[in-house]
Amino acid sequence: MKITYTHAAISRIVTVIPNQKINNHDLPFDDKTKKKIIKMTGVETRHVLDEKTSLLPLYIQAAQEIFKTIDPQSIDAVIVVSQTPEYRLPTTANVLHGLLDLKKDALAFDINQGCSGYIYGLSQAFALLETASDIKRILLFDGDAISKISEPENKSTAFLFGDAASVTLCERTNDSKSYFVLKSDGHGYTNLIVPDGGIASPLCANSYEKQSDETGNTTSASTLYMNGTEIFNFTVEEVPSLLEEVYTLSNQTPEMIDVFCLHQANRFMLDFLADKMGIAHKTPINIDRYGNSSSVSIPLLICDMPEVCTRSHALLAGFGVGYSMSAALLDLSNTQTMLKGFEA
Template sequence: MGARIQAIEYYFPEKKITNQDLSEEFPDYDFSKFEFKIGISSRYIAETNETALDLAEKACLKLFQRIDKSEIDYVLYCTQSPEYIMPSTACILQDRLALNKTVGAFDFNLGCSGYTYGLSMAKAFIESGQANYVLLVTTDTYSKYINRKDRSNRAIFGDAASATIISSSEENGIHKFKFGTDGKGYSKLIVKNGGTKFPVDNQAVERLYGRGNIYTENNLYMNGPEIFRFTSTVVPPFIEEVLTLNELRKEEVGQFIFHQANAHMLKVMRERLAVSSQKFYINLRDGGNTVSSTIPIALKNYSNENLTEEKTAVVVAGFGVGLSWSAGLIEVTKNL
């Protein structure tokens, strides 16, 4: 028995922020240059009273328009924007969606590597006989962690949710994955306050970083140059290892679909891998970096808009906060 991706849906909040909107707030910054280099023209932001769970529920309801939810026997819920410290948000989602009470459900806290981790876990549950129909949800609202004066992060990150059904299959469509972790880099991308080590500080001091960005330790902080150095040096050779693990040559891969961090970073990785632009998907102009949801959004759009064959081999890779990275080989069919 194998596992395959049967269907994907995603959901953006209604509130759209364009580069023109941001340029009115930050008139001294040239957003046309930003858009040309980073590849993002707009992003979607959750309302004040709208949570990552709300986005997740809407993505799942879109999925259930063509998928029978009664077959779901496991829920994997990836988020860094939980509803509460406890309980697990996956349990609340089970109730909201009126899923069977026999389902398993838990959260896992990962960022941009979350989807690839989730695919591997779903595959393991199915191949071990513990599940047949896994609902993998990714959802984040990083906008709630970003300081309004932090121009860079506000321009890069957007909110979104995705819902994917992974089902048992006689013909395997999810192959081997590899993983990597470097916890020494945990502080490179972090929300320092709000957990058990450092509570939210109502007197937090504003700090300046990068090119005129402002944050407090209650907010999201990203060391962009260090994250870029990590991804551009670690990920390309790692992908070569994933290809070897799956006994596949680059020429046999139909498409490489990586976490959509920013277009410049993706271009550098593509060049270091010596992959043609036709085989390296970039899809973040409308939506931006949606953390754990970028890969399923890209897979859905590629499957519906660009895939001309019935199916093709795709290498997926996620990397970021942790520091964490993972990648593997999947087969993608038309019209997921």
């Protein structure tokens, strides 16, 4: 799907990271294994939620920063993008709506989407701003705590994932063009999956039994399974053509784009993609300090490196779980950003 918007823009992004910092060199694996995986993923340190904290207080802290400059009652919609919701039901958006005491005629809903989710959420917000006359301001929350669903003995995931939460203030504008391309290939959904926990395969005692997979890696059906090879193949095959579609839609060339803010999947993949597409000099990377934070990796990157990312021609791209893909070219030159640690 290709979409052009002309009356929506991002005003502010606030990202909050947990205080608990993990050094991957300290994980309980042998030194040879740690050295190899850290080199491949590029992840030196990560921030993860502690056992007593969910994403909810991080969302609220981020929103309170937004409310220092605008009236909470001016918010017309709340959207939450996450694959680690606060509850199975109700939606996290409705929980936040109540805790933030927003007006009753503001709509609220969740989007269950991972690596490409931030751009999917932006597209939904921009579509509402473009078409609904009563909607002028939207809070787009984006957060994931993949560390909570990762097996700590699984070498494929234990080193990779960090947690974070963000909120993006989207507002109606008079003239601000943006270009979105959203795609999917659900044939590969089994390559990045938590097998048990849904109604297709409910949690049971066997879900928590640890097993060894074909590579000798520890896994369980209640935690995240990732076929890294297949995810890599999907990414390097599909992402270049995804960006080509954005170039065509926007009538832009890579040389005309200021910065490429890619989902921080892993360092090897990012380097390979950037080199293949000839954009390495325009592709900021911060996965070494925060890990792969799923869909929130893009707003985290923007808030962590605003001097690089807040440009007039910024191309954002997300890709991964569910074989979902998204990209957007938009103007971030007037976007204010903030990165904060969680204030417990």
